[in-house]
Amino acid sequence: MKIDQDHGRFRQIVRGKVRQNLRKYISTGELVGRKGKDVVSIPIPQIDIPRFRFGDKQTGGVAQGNGDPGDPLGGGEEGDGQGQAGKDAGDHVLEVDITLDELADILGEELELPNIEDRGKNKISNAHDRYSGIRRVGPESLRHFKRTYREALRRMISTGSYKPDRPIVVPVPDDKRYRSWKTIHEPIANAVIIYMMDVSGSMGDEQKEIVRIESFWIDAWLSKQYKGLESRFIIHDAVAREVDRETFFHTRESGGTMISSAYKLCAQMIASDYPPGEWNIYPFHFSDGDNWSMDDTLACVELMKKEILPFANMFAYGQVESPYGSGQFIKDLREQFKADERVTTSEIRDKDAIVGSIKDFLGKGK
Amino acid sequence: MSKFALNTALPRYLRVEQERIEGIAKGLGLDFFPVVFEMLKYDQMNEVAAYGGFPSRYPHWRFGMEYEQLAKSYEYGLSKIYEMVINNNPSYAYLLEGNSLTEQKLVMCHVLGHVDFFKNNFCFRATDLDAHYPILDPLKRPARYDPDRRWIDKMANHGSRIARHMERHGVNKVEAFVDQCLSLENLIDPWAPFSGKARVEEVDEGPNEDEEVPRMRAKEYMEEFINPREYVEAQKKKQADEKKAERKHPARPERDVLRFLLENAPLERWERDVLEVIRDEAYYFVPQRQTKIMNEGWASYWHSRLMTEKVADATEIIDYADANAGVMATAPGRFNPYKIGVELYRHIEQRWNKGRFGKEWEDCDDIDEKKNWDMKLGLGMKKIFEVRSLYNDVTFIDEFLTPEFCIEQNLYTFGFSGRNDRYEIESRQFKDVKDKLLFQLTNFGDPYIRVVDANYANRGELLLTHEHTGADLRQDYAKETLQAVVRVWKRPAGLTTKLDQKPVMLRYDGSEHTIVPYRA
Numbered sequence: 001m002k003i004d005q006d007h008g009r010f011r012q013i014v015r016g017k018v019r020q021n022l023r024k025y026i027s028t029g030e031l032v033g034r035k036g037k038d039v040v041s042i043p044i045p046q047i048d049i050p051r052f053r054f055g056d057k058q059t060g061g062v063a064q065g066n067g068d069p070g071d072p073l074g075g076g077e078e079g080d081g082q083g084q085a086g087k088d089a090g091d092h093v094l095e096v097d098i099t100l101d102e103l104a105d106i107l108g109e110e111l112e113l114p115n116i117e118d119r120g121k122n123k124i125s126n127a128h129d130r131y132s133g134i135r136r137v138g139p140e141s142l143r144h145f146k147r148t149y150r151e152a153l154r155r156m157i158s159t160g161s162y163k164p165d166r167p168i169v170v171p172v173p174d175d176k177r178y179r180s181w182k183t184i185h186e187p188i189a190n191a192v193i194i195y196m197m198d199v200s201g202s203m204g205d206e207q208k209e210i211v212r213i214e215s216f217w218i219d220a221w222l223s224k225q226y227k228g229l230e231s232r233f234i235i236h237d238a239v240a241r242e243v244d245r246e247t248f249f250h251t252r253e254s255g256g257t258m259i260s261s262a263y264k265l266c267a268q269m270i271a272s273d274y275p276p277g278e279w280n281i282y283p284f285h286f287s288d289g290d291n292w293s294m295d296d297t298l299a300c301v302e303l304m305k306k307e308i309l310p311f312a313n314m315f316a317y318g319q320v321e322s323p324y325g326s327g328q329f330i331k332d333l334r335e336q337f338k339a340d341e342r343v344t345t346s347e348i349r350d351k352d353a354i355v356g357s358i359k360d361f362l363g364k365g366k
Numbered sequence: 367m368s369k370f371a372l373n374t375a376l377p378r379y380l381r382v383e384q385e386r387i388e389g390i391a392k393g394l395g396l397d398f399f400p401v402v403f404e405m406l407k408y409d410q411m412n413e414v415a416a417y418g419g420f421p422s423r424y425p426h427w428r429f430g431m432e433y434e435q436l437a438k439s440y441e442y443g444l445s446k447i448y449e450m451v452i453n454n455n456p457s458y459a460y461l462l463e464g465n466s467l468t469e470q471k472l473v474m475c476h477v478l479g480h481v482d483f484f485k486n487n488f489c490f491r492a493t494d495l496d497a498h499y500p501i502l503d504p505l506k507r508p509a510r511y512d513p514d515r516r517w518i519d520k521m522a523n524h525g526s527r528i529a530r531h532m533e534r535h536g537v538n539k540v541e542a543f544v545d546q547c548l549s550l551e552n553l554i555d556p557w558a559p560f561s562g563k564a565r566v567e568e569v570d571e572g573p574n575e576d577e578e579v580p581r582m583r584a585k586e587y588m589e590e591f592i593n594p595r596e597y598v599e600a601q602k603k604k605q606a607d608e609k610k611a612e613r614k615h616p617a618r619p620e621r622d623v624l625r626f627l628l629e630n631a632p633l634e635r636w637e638r639d640v641l642e643v644i645r646d647e648a649y650y651f652v653p654q655r656q657t658k659i660m661n662e663g664w665a666s667y668w669h670s671r672l673m674t675e676k677v678a679d680a681t682e683i684i685d686y687a688d689a690n691a692g693v694m695a696t697a698p699g700r701f702n703p704y705k706i707g708v709e710l711y712r713h714i715e716q717r718w719n720k721g722r723f724g725k726e727w728e729d730c731d732d733i734d735e736k737k738n739w740d741m742k743l744g745l746g747m748k749k750i751f752e753v754r755s756l757y758n759d760v761t762f763i764d765e766f767l768t769p770e771f772c773i774e775q776n777l778y779t780f781g782f783s784g785r786n787d788r789y790e791i792e793s794r795q796f797k798d799v800k801d802k803l804l805f806q807l808t809n810f811g812d813p814y815i816r817v818v819d820a821n822y823a824n825r826g827e828l829l830l831t832h833e834h835t836g837a838d839l840r841q842d843y844a845k846e847t848l849q850a851v852v853r854v855w856k857r858p859a860g861l862t863t864k865l866d867q868k869p870v871m872l873r874y875d876g877s878e879h880t881i882v883p884y885r886a
Contacts, residue, residue: 001409001410001413002413002421002422003412003413003416003417003429003430003433005425005430006416006425006426006427006428006429006430006433007430007433007434008430009425009426009427009430009541010427010428010430010431010433010434011430011434012427013427047431049428049545049548049549049551050549050842050843050846050847050850051549051550051551051552051812051843051847052552052553052812052813052815052832052839052843052844052847052861053811053812053813053839053840053843054811054812054813054837054838054839054840055837055838055839055840055841060779060780060781060782060789060792060802061699061701061779061780061802061806062701062777062778062779062780062799062802062803062806063696063697063698063699063700063701063777063778063780064696064701064702064705064706064775064776064777064778065696065697065698065776065778066776067698067778067791068791069778069790069791069792069793069794070790070791071790071791072786072788072789072790072791073698073699073780073788073789073790073791094431094435096434097438
């Protein structure tokens with residue numbers, strides 16, 4: 001359709017706008033709640049042709065219905081009632097749907113994220129058939145009517161048996177043509193993100209919100225990079241357990257913190273479910289940096305070195321600042337893994353720091 | 367249109383209906399151009415609607431935006447477009463495939479109302495391509511009125527013109543310029559086609575020498591001494607200089623800013639062409655904006671009469687009523703031009719049927735007498751036909767909105783209450799309702815902007831003025847629009863207006879915005 005071209009131009013403009021405002025969207029977490037199945041609905045202010053027009057204060061209008069002066073206009077959202085006579089509604093925020101894929105692209109462009117190099121695992125592949133040509137033999141169900149007709153017509157004309165005034169074309173078996181197919185093997189990259197989060201008493205709602213926003217973007221980026229991305233969720237205080245996404249973001253426990261419990265569970269998960277030859281593995285851990293004891297921290301380091309790092313693409317630790325946490329854990333990690341490329345740490349002071357931390361985590365292209 | 371010609375022709379059973387309905391409508395006095403109905407799928411419908419009814423318009427992203435919104439709201443089941451009709455001779459109307467027969471009939475009746483309106487309302491004379499402008503008496507028409515309104519062709523030409531410029535100069539460059547022109551799209555003079563004002567600036571190079579020079583009072587014998595010759599000469603020269611400086615361009619404030627820019631801005635050829643296209647199309651849509659209430663009201667009046675009296679049969683009447691109720695629905699804070707329009711025509715019809723007009727009626731204070739007032743004149747039909755020819759929304763409301771109608775229709779004004787942070791009903795007083803309606807209809811609710819000086823401060827700057835009528839301009843939009851003016855004019859530009867009661871000038875010099883107090 002002709003409109004496709006104009007629609008394409010519009011989408012391009014939208015993309016530009018989203019990109020312009022991306023940092024704002026990230027730090028306010030505005031998009032997280034607007035995620036549908038495959039699309040995110042993004043509010044974009046003012047994609048509009050500016051004109052000389054009256055200011056908002058003087059708007060309002062005439063309508064009909066019940067009510068006394070001073071009554072609020074019932075129904076509808078606020079700001080919905082600005083319809084003006086003979087004119088389209090005044091201000092509206094445009095909502096555009098953007099696929100997660102596109103959003104990840106924009107994120108990648110804006111933060112200049114490198115594409116991830118697959119660790120070269122082509123062992124799992126997906127086979128599917130695709131029609132790719134024509135051949136002379138095949139099942140009747142795949143007979144190509146048009147090609148068959150053409151062959152028959154060609155034969156009849158060349159043998160002189162075709163009569164234009166009685167255009168009946170009868171194919172003989174030799175004329176028949178069938179679709180043929182090829183089986184295509186497509187390598188699929190599989191990846192799993194194992195999210196771990198400290199839900200001890202010192203992690204407040206604000207801290208969890210930060211984790212939620214950050215994980216949304218990590219998900220978006222990694223699903224763009226890998227087909228078939230899985231997510232697993234582990235929460236821990238002094239003990240760790242696996243939960244679903246919903247519970248992950250909404251659980252609050254009290255009690256102490258033993259990070260090693262989560263790492264232990266993570267290691268078990270990798271060992272049992274994700275053979276490292278076939279999977280790209282991404283453990284992400286978020287906490288406020290408060291661990292029970294130095295002994296436990298050492299246990300963590302031990303676990304990482306032996307049971308996690310050898311199998312994972314990278315290990316990411318994000319430390320969310322909280323008024324209660326000591327923030328010691330990140331220092332310990334940095335000390336232990338100073339030279340280790342596979343460990344990425346990032347401090348996230350507040351929502352504005354999310355952008356930087358996403359870049360820390362994903363900027364290495366691993 | 368040809369690309370639709372193959373697959374959009376009306377099926378036979380609808381052609382039969384069309385003929386029947388047209389016959390009935392003519393019998394009741396409607397007078398319309400020939401109508402070509404076409405049947406579209408929903409996505410074609412959305413496409414055509416996005417282009418404002420013209421499938422081959424110039425390429426622009428805002429049509430794509432429009433399409434996305436229409437398509438989405440259709441997919442979510444929030445709305446669908448039943449019909450669309452184009453002011454063209456012959457008129458084209460689009461029916462949505464998959465609508466029920468009752469709905470299609472309803473739409474056909476509605477469309478005939480519109481086309482009758484296109485042909486007969488005086489505002490639409492401005493879209494006659496073969497008219498000799500200005501049209502000083504819009505009612506004077508040839509006996510067989512068959513104007514050239516081949517706008518579909520014209521818009522298609524516009525489309526290929528702009529597409530050609532895009533090919534030659536690059537899409538981005540041309541599109542950016544189109545954006546700027548669209549910012550100025552509403553700066554035209556809706557009454558230009560009807561005004562007798564000379565199109566060419568009058569040049570008054572008449573003798574202006576012999577004017578009195580102010581002299582000091584002196585007795586005759588002292589004259590030579592008190593007002594010496596040199597002094598008089600100097601005064602004369604000063605006067606002449608002042609006059610010259612005063613001779614502004616334009617001579618009087620010009621509402622058709624677009625025309626002024628076309629004639630005076632240093633545009634490249636393709637730019638001039640683009641601006642011309644935008645201006646032509648802006649003028650095409652003026653009559654429809656001037657008569658939204660009247661036009662929709664008229665079409666609704668006729669679909670309702672045709673359907674309920676002649677067209678629909680008994681099995682269809684419930685479906686009809688359901689569809690009709692959807693069109694007439696009102697909601698808090700929404701003004702439904704269909705509803706108000708049709709009710710006002712009915713109100714007028716009833717008043718003229720019962721003789722509820724004129725001095726006697728106006729002077730009567732007896733409520734009871736007024737309630738039972740019926741002079742059995744039967745002039746209603748004649749009156750509403752006259753109204754549909756001679757009025758536009760502003761005069762329609764101004765003349766026929768009555769206190770009785772306001773009460774009957776439960777009209778109120780609403781506005782934003784800053785104190786309660788919400789929209790509230792403000793008043794049900796007749797005067798308030800009428801004032802607000804007229805305010806919003808006057809100049810389509812847009813501010814009056816005129817060019818006053820093309821050489822402001824003798825620096826070649828363009829000065830526009832906003833005639834402040836009580837409401838301030840929206841700042842951010844005004845600034846961006848001013849930028850568009852500058853990009854077309856290619857020199858700094860200013861706009862005088864009022865901000866919080868103080869006269870100011872917004873100025874943009876190509877890189878920076880300033881707001882300075884202004885004294886004319």
